[in-house]
Amino acid sequence: MDGNHSGGLGLVGDIGGTNARFALVEFDGQDPRLIEPTAYKGEDYGTAEDAIEEYLRKVGVRRPDQAVVAVAGPIDHGQVHMTNLDWWISEDGLRRAGGFRNAKLINDFTAQALAAPRLSPKDLRQVGHLPTSGEGDLAILGPGTGFGVAGLVRRHGQEIPLATEGGHVAFAPVDDVEIEVLRALTKRLDGGRVSVERILSGPGMExxxxxLATAEGRVVEALSAKQITERAVEGCADSLATVNRFCAVLGSTAGDIALTLGARGGVFIAGGIAPRIIDILEKSPFRERFDSKGRLSSFTQSIPTHVILHPHTALIGAAVALTPEGRAAVS
Known part of the structure; x- marks a missing residue:
């Protein structure tokens, strides 16, 4: 890319527990346009700044003026220790290393929340019978290396993201099999607390x-999450049982989050796992468990659920945070 075109560009990033994604961004009217989105393995770099330097060398531009980087972890006074990757990242460090005039860190699911209303129908897969709604507050959640949760409050034409650490709420089993799974996980953690992320993530699926097999009297070999999902899609009975139970727990958790956030406008499922198992998810107990909320079942039954298919949603949300309205929303 010609460096002479970089003057009005911003840099956006999405750093999770496995991958670090970056793109340049410019605006076509009100909508951000991502330029040369690129993914890197986080483990290949000592710091986030090293990965950004590599990206800027690749695209061959002068320093963008501003940067917004979405990160998987709680941000405290402009810095974060990544939850699933041993990186410390600070806004001051990004400014110094990248030569940016301004650099801002936002939670990765805050970015997902900012992007959700801007996704087109082709970027979504409906789960259940309800279409997307243009009104009401939203919940955005999803399993990947961890389990992220955010809300989006919509009032008087404004959209305010709500950053949360909802992936660390306690796992609540709903039947005898899940009680046995909880006991096994508690033992595995030496009596420690079992959060939903301990199940609803790649490591959790493993x-x-x-x-689950032990609780049901089966013996299975240890597999990676990638192997489990691939074999489930191919029809392997043991892996399919795991993925179906994973989807069931995801449904219960998503319904609980919808109740907590009052997400009448819809629940959006993000992250890297759901798109890989979308056909299984649609046939699984996900929606039944989402709806099954006792006296509040009528509330959740009226909420649409969709899987996000767009590969760079968090980058879009980070780009939104570069706009005046977006900056105000995340300040």
Whole structure:
């Protein structure tokens, strides 16, 4: 890319527990346009700044003026220690290393929330019978290396993201099998607390595969989350049982989050796992468990649920945070 075109560009990033994604961004009217989105393996770099330097060398531009980087972890006074990757990242460090006039860190699911209303129908897969709604507050959640949760409050034409650490709420089993899974996970954690992220994540799926089989009297080999999902899609009975149970727990958790956030406008499922198992998810107990909320079942039954298919949603949300309205929303 010609460096002479970089003057009005911003840099956006999305750093998770596995991958670090970056793009340049410019605005076509009100909508951000991503330029040369690129993914890197986080483990290949000592710091976030090293990965950004590599990206800027690749695209061959002068320093963008501003940067917004979405990160998987709680941000405290402009800095974060990544939850699933041993990186410390600070806004001051990004400014110094990248030569940016301004640099801002936002939670990765805050970015997902900012992007959700801007996704087109082709970027979404409806789960259940309800279409998307243009009104009401939203919940955005999703399993990947961890389990992220955010809300989006919509009032008087404004959209305010709500950053949360909802992936760390306690896992609540709903039947005898899940009680046994909870017991096994508690033992695995030496009596520690079992959050939903301990199941609803890549590492969680791997533990669930073993513990679910044990609870049901089956013996299975240890597999990676990638192997489990691939074999489930191919029809392997043991892996399919794991993925179906994973989807069931995801449905219960998503319904609880919808109740907590009052997300009448819809629940959006993000992250890297859901798109890989979308056909199984649609046939799984996900929506039944989402709806099954006792006296409040009528509330959740009226909420649409969709899986996000767009590969760079968090980058879009980070780009939104570069706009005046977006900056105000995340300040």
């Amino acid at each position: 533990d669930l595969h073993i513990d």
